[in-house]
Amino acid sequence: MSFDPIKTLTSRTVVLSQENIDTDQIIPARFLTTTVKDGLGASAFYDWRYDEDGRPKNSSVFNGVDPETHKILVAGSNFGCGSSREHAPWALADFGFRAVISSDIADIFKSNAQKNGLLPVEVDEETHKKLLASPGAQVTIDLETCEVTFGDGEKGSFPIEAFARRCLLDGVDPLGHLINQMPAIEDYERQR
Template identity: 45%
Template sequence: MDKFTKLTGIAAPMPLVNIDTDMIIPKQFLKTIKRTGLGVNLFDEMRFDREGNENPDFVLNKPAYRNAQILVAGDNFGCGSSREHAPWALLDFGIRCVISTSFADIFYNNCFKNGILPIALPQEDVDKLMDDAERGANAVVTVDLESQTITGPDGGSISFEVDEFKKHCLLNGLDDIGLTIENAASSIDAYEAKAGQERPWV
């Protein structure tokens, strides 16, 4: 998993509330168990019409936001079914950070396990960032996980809270497998050595 330390990128405004996981990645694209290749189908039913043509009014199809790395979204982002394909699709598209007033718990935790930083902020702070994001190509925002700050295009700064353990994992690029490997040399090896001394016949 890639580390998340500091991200400077275009923020795209998506003020819709209750964006669920089926909107993020529709069910017909869930046949794969690979984490890559889903970005082309991110928000598929909003990005494309039935003939597969781009919807020019959808924010991520607009030239200024095609390379957005940050989403500023409405309340209750990631609700619905608990599909891990949702953060996979966001990450494969290039989204590394989602900012909202609230997230569905399972989606929130899945983000951290896949290298995405979800940030929950009060409505007034999200409103400020939404206004920044509506500046198009000038909507450059910096998210600094180490200092837990978001800096807007005008230099204004907003602080955010994040669980210390989840922060540690993102800063060091540790998913569940990475955590196991990190602990192997200490806890696991120590346990096995002790067990070998206490039960040499095993």
């Protein structure tokens, strides 16, 4: 599978300061009846965005969010905990997010996100607090240097596993990476 490569991403943020946001909050289980990614963005954080009659909630931070200008979600710690559900990063990506920043992102969510073109960024507590306190701030994520830069020029670094970073930079999942290596693999096989 391929997706748009991520090298640098500059965007305004959407902030969800709640901790322990689990995958059932990201996409409720009743929306897991498909294996198609397209359209899942409409169900992202559904119970936070809509009331029981399907009307938008006035209190939702998602009201008025323009996916063209708000591609970075900043969330409280332990984001993406709960059950493994590939639909969660699918829904966030289809909603328009390209990255999620937190001080702590659940391992399974992180892995699923990386394989589906959603960049999970774990920052230190000080950087995280600054981001949580600045909804709508303009932030740049540079995957090549592994740095997050605020509008005022302040920077913070983040770790990312090397192979996942390579795949995100190239815009491919692990299988796509292997397929891209076919000429070298075939050349090696011919020489044997």
